[in-house]
Amino acid sequence: MPSPRLQVELPPWVDGFVDWQRHYPRLEDRMALVVELGHEQVRRATGGPFTAAVFERDSGVLVAVGVNMAVPAHNCVLHAEAVALMMAGARLHSHSLGVEGMPAHELVSSCEPCAMCLGATLWSGVARLVTGATKADAEAIGYDEGPVFPESYAYLEQRGVAVVRQVLRDQARTLFTEYRAAGGVIY
Numbered sequence: 001m002p003s004p005r006l007q008v009e010l011p012p013w014v015d016g017f018v019d020w021q022r023h024y025p026r027l028e029d030r031m032a033l034v035v036e037l038g039h040e041q042v043r044r045a046t047g048g049p050f051t052a053a054v055f056e057r058d059s060g061v062l063v064a065v066g067v068n069m070a071v072p073a074h075n076c077v078l079h080a081e082a083v084a085l086m087m088a089g090a091r092l093h094s095h096s097l098g099v100e101g102m103p104a105h106e107l108v109s110s111c112e113p114c115a116m117c118l119g120a121t122l123w124s125g126v127a128r129l130v131t132g133a134t135k136a137d138a139e140a141i142g143y144d145e146g147p148v149f150p151e152s153y154a155y156l157e158q159r160g161v162a163v164v165r166q167v168l169r170d171q172a173r174t175l176f177t178e179y180r181a182a183g184g185v186i187y
């Protein structure tokens, strides 16, 4: 039996929902977009209650967005952060978002990343990670974030990735309560 072919595509509503021309100067503007994307993701039931985006850190230009698609795509690695990083790489035609001569990039995530996505954050070359809800918020509804330790963040920062946490946390964590209320699958 031949190996399956994979194609990663965001749910069709995403491109119509996102204002690609807008600039997002403040971190709160960037997180607000990510949280709005999350509300829409929950309303449309196109995956888990996690969303993310990649921006140019200094200008606030939006480069890519990602939503969690693990369950509908039958793909355990399609977490929102991983999808946003994949989409950014595809848009910029580069495996790394930290190549010499490129503007610095940042990953903005509705929640503190799981172990896999924290690893992907490092390999992606982003200069900054910005998060909304906390690991404890995700675990409180039954998600497992895996082996993420204070040392994991310290290591990231030692490697030059700045970390800003709990931006619009209260708004971001409402995604979990909405998702649970909608009867979404916790996996």
Ligand SMILES: [Zn+2]
Residues within 6 Å of the ligand: 079, 080, 081, 113, 114, 115, 116, 117, 118
């Ligand atoms: Zn993840």
